[in-house]
Amino acid sequence: MKKTAIIGGGPAGMSAAIAALRSGQQADLYDQNEKLGKKLYITGKGRCNLTNHCDISEFFDSIVTNKNFLYSALYTFTNDALMDLMEENGCPLKIERGERVFPKSDKSSDVIKAYRKILERERAQVFLNQRIAAVETAKSSEGVKVTGVRFENGRIENYDRVILATGGRSYISTGSDGSGFKMARDLGHRVTPLRPSLVGVNTQEAWVPELQGLSLRNVGLTMKQGRKKIRHEAGEMLFTHFGVSGPLVLTMSAFMKPPYEDYTLTIDLKPALSMEQMDVRLQRDFEKYHNKHFINGLVDLLPSKMIPVMVKCSGIPEDKRVNQITREERRHLAELFKGLALHVTSLQDINTAIITSGGVDVKEIDPSTMESKLVRGLYFAGEMIDVDALTGGFNIQIAASTGWLAGLSEEG
Known part of the structure; x- marks a missing residue:
């Protein structure tokens, strides 16, 4: 059984963990916060605009950066699939003006509860208050490959796959401190300039x-x-x-x-x-x-x-x-x-922005798997990637879809 580490407990990381578990992997989910989905709690003024109910083909009209990169992700895990996942796990939804989708309760906490319920049922290992310092790799005749993760205290845990889903750089208090971008750079990836968007x-x-x-x-x-x-x-x-x-x-x-x-x-x-x-x-x-x-x-x-x-x-x-x-x-x-x-x-300052524009260069990521083209077994999801969209539920859907695809991919 492959061992997968997911770093980041937002919608991208939680979706990645569920997909990995359902495809027969051991999934260990790490987050530096005291609870999962901390940024989700405040999205949509606490109501959480989870996705948009427009036809998935129309989704791309609202994607600002690198829309073509997202075809595989959005068609693999669609807005309907995300809505079904929530409603089947105790979070009834409603559709408002502009096809925006919210929990019927108007509480973002219900979205997080549904995610947690699935993770517990699928027996994910969730580790909170954990800071990962680096992704460990080794060189072989086939190139550079992931071997595990190194914690801030120096401890190393071995893994076959690592999914970086640490978010962007907006709302630092929720854990989006840019640490994932440093890890990506340390592994040789280009990170396009980070700037505020939806601000x-x-x-x-x-x-x-x-x-x-x-x-x-x-x-x-x-x-x-x-x-x-x-x-x-x-x-x-x-x-x-x-x-x-x-x-x-x-x-x-x-x-x-x-x-x-x-x-x-x-x-x-x-x-x-x-x-x-x-x-x-x-x-x-x-x-x-x-x-x-x-x-x-x-x-x-x-x-x-x-x-x-x-x-x-x-x-x-x-x-x-x-x-x-x-x-x-x-x-x-x-x-x-x-x-x-x-x-x-x-x-306005990037810390006040709804999302971060910029991120890991999509030219260095396989769009059909979310795997790095530079490091085998390394995957990216969510705001880590240089993709962004308009308001209306599109950005959370992108996070969930890229996370799901990264979790499913067992190559490497």
């Missing part, structure tokens, strides 16, 4: 902090790199003390690469109106409030918190009578409503 964006404009806490719904957001339009989305966003966040902004951040100063985000506050319709709407409101000061003429168009900012951006004196505003001033205001620009300075 808030820092912006240049001095007026942004004045809107801290303001959420905008049903707005359009366009991202440009220089003059080139990169992406357009519609939905919800949030102003913060540092810049902007919320669903639209998190999505945009996934497509940003350094230098971040090249990017501009433009908000369309009234996406249902064309520029001409916006101008007509302003004329109507100005007629209604024609004797009022300009600052009091926008009450039907904007949240109260945003009115002073728009007045400032327009350059029109706040105490100017609405009936004295010129056609040129009104047209400029309409342009602001249709394109309020934010200049990006940087992304």
Whole structure:
């Protein structure tokens, strides 16, 4: 019987352990935390958006980096397979807007309980509060091969296979401290630059902090790199003390690469109106409030918190009578409503990001097994790999699918 060590107790590691056990291996699961699935507890604001119920063929539309690498993994262990695994083990699920899948209880702990239940039933050996320092290897005529793992205290345990599933570098408090990347580098693997993804964006404009806490719904957001339009989305966003966040902004951040100063985000506050319709709407409101000061003429168009900012951006004196505003001033205001620009300075710190972009170079991993092309018996899963996706349950599914495939693979 092959002995497999899985390092990391997140969805990738737990899925790998289950698949290894079911394919007749001895599976020892190691995690440096005091409990399994520590990062899962906080995902989806504690609700755990486990996967997405879209057709598996549509999954790839939401994968940002190296989507072709994931075909074998996602078709071997699909979203339906993950949902079945949960529901068969005491975690009923529900499907919400955007095909997002959550536990019916809205408790991420129920997902972890289901994983633990399977691991106990399949008799996995789970070792918590264990820090692995390195993967041991030996050279032979057939190349470099895994021989075991070395613990921080120097103890060595022999294994036929090792699966690295230690996560990325976001939310360090949950154990995602980047230790797996060091192990991969020590074994000769290239790790592509690690950067935050699905994260808030820092912006240049001095007026942004004045809107801290303001959420905008049903707005359009366009991202440009220089003059080139990169992406357009519609939905919800949030102003913060540092810049902007919320669903639209998190999505945009996934497509940003350094230098971040090249990017501009433009908000369309009234996406249902064309520029001409916006101008007509302003004329109507100005007629209604024609004797009022300009600052009091926008009450039907904007949240109260945003009115002073728009007045400032327009350059029109706040105490100017609405009936004295010129056609040129009104047209400029309409342009602001249709394109309020934010200049990006940087992304928020990687420790606040939902996921890490970057990781072990996919060119050095066999996509049909998740085995290293450099070291026989070494496998990678989850955020260790240079793959990432948008919000909506896609990243946890990628973790589970790559973990499952790595666990199944008995080559080496």
